[in-house]
Amino acid sequence: MAAMSSATPAGPGRPRDPGVDRRITQAALDVFGDAGWAGFAMEPVARRAGIGKATLYLRWSSKQELLTDALTAGLPRISDVDTGTLHGDLVELATQMIGLYAGPCSKAALRLHLEAASIAGIAEHYGRMRTAQIAAARDIIRRGITRDEIPGGTSVTLLLDTLAGGAMMHALTTPPAERAALTAGAAGHARELVDFLLHAVATPAH
Amino acid sequence: MAAMSSATPAGPGRPRDPGVDRRITQAALDVFGDAGWAGFAMEPVARRAGIGKATLYLRWSSKQELLTDALTAGLPRISDVDTGTLHGDLVELATQMIGLYAGPCSKAALRLHLEAASIAGIAEHYGRMRTAQIAAARDIIRRGITRDEIPGGTSVTLLLDTLAGGAMMHALTTPPAERAALTAGAAGHARELVDFLLHAVATPAH
Incomplete structure (x- = not known):
């Protein structure tokens, strides 16, 4: 290479x-x-x-x-995220997702979902990148469990799907004319999203 | 037309x-x-x-x-969703999203995010469809609030972003070889997702 x-x-x-x-x-x-x-x-x-x-x-x-x-x-490096707290790490992750899907790389990111698997030489690289990103994101949650920030029984998959997916969906449903404002205020929206989701896992089941 | x-x-x-x-x-x-x-x-x-x-x-x-x-x-009709309970409506909504992004229309749905705005005659139709879908989804949450199923202060935006986004992200990160199995079990995964999120809004803030 x-x-x-x-x-x-x-x-x-x-x-x-x-x-x-x-x-x-x-x-x-x-x-x-x-x-x-x-x-x-x-x-x-x-x-x-x-x-x-x-x-x-x-x-x-x-x-x-x-x-x-x-x-x-150009794409987010989830493996570099390590702020020392679960809350901080998840805010950083959600901020990166909003920046990706509301920012200048949005089309390239969507295009990868569509085309990556059928491009020789890119499929393997993208597959490795995605596997590494998912592993790094799961490590963020596991570190939070080790530090007793959330209960051991927390569903890592549901928490990550709703965090990353919630950030992506918010960016994609924001009208193009408002995306620059969303990107500028990404960290603020990311904090609201993380507070909402951590409340789901931090309180005992009813 | x-x-x-x-x-x-x-x-x-x-x-x-x-x-x-x-x-x-x-x-x-x-x-x-x-x-x-x-x-x-x-x-x-x-x-x-x-x-x-x-x-x-x-x-x-x-x-x-x-x-x-x-x-x-071919795309989901959120306006037809009305099971009588918030839980039932949200499970139906999440099941539709998983079916859309893990099923045979997945590429068309992603392609719309990429191209719709620049296709004359499609941009307006897609814009109207998307606006109507978002309005119908917000109505689902508001009916749940009216029926006292969730607190009045619930963030409609955060609940919908995490529900629809969580379903979409789960489908997109499922390897292609496992998507048929996910589609077949979509309602089961949708219920887990909805239980996880309703727990976030049904319990008082800590």
Whole structure:
């Protein structure tokens, strides 16, 4: 694989410009979100990022590698979430989900659900990413149980489905004209969602 | 608009075959789900439904009208949900959502989130459908409040986001090979989800 992320040393030559890396990542996700795999190519990504096509070919030898790196860099990293409390971790997770589905990567994220399984070279990478994300999210809940923040019998699946799904649904049903405001206030809505759900698991069954 | 649904009288000639109507609806949603609006046309829909193209043109004068009718007939009708109890209504709603996102219309439903806003003639219809569905879902919660099944201060938005989103997320994160089993047991999972969420709103805040 050519370049895993902007954290990889740039090798000989000039150090990489992180602003250019971010532009390439967003341009790749934009083109994939708008046109799908059928319309994904070096040319439109370079045009959208405002760079020469040669710059892309210097770093990525195929469009699979370019999209793989853009997904790795541009989609949420649940494995990095560890604030020290379950409440803090869940707010961070919900904030990331709202940002993803109300923000500039929304179309790319939806497109992955539709197309990832049928794109050679992307299916495996996306499958691994999704498995790792689900495992990291389940670890967040298990750490909360270990710290006695919620009861041991809590359904990890129901809590995660309603948290991540509730954030996603809220973003998708927000009219496009109001999504920028939702993204700006994502953490506030995430806190309301987490308070609502933790109340479900923290009180004994009736 | 040519034919709003199979409930519309067929006019002169032979009465319609509801089996053919269902095949056309599913074929139209399959083609839209797989190929998007760019690949949606009378020809592939007729081929997939196993009927002649002339049969489609007799009833629909444009592909917009065909897709509009397929969406009306094939997507969940939340406005028809009224079991008499909040619990029953929410289980029905969650079962519909699981069936939609784990079943044969999953790709068409995801494709609508991606493309509907930019398809002339579909954007308005989809916008009206979605507004009506959200209003019908909110009515379900309000009837539950009127019947004293949940407290008056319940957040309608949080309860609906977590219910519909939790069902959607569960379906989307279920591996393709296990989706048929999930669809078959959708009502059972829907009940677990509803019990989990109603517990959140039925107990006083701590």
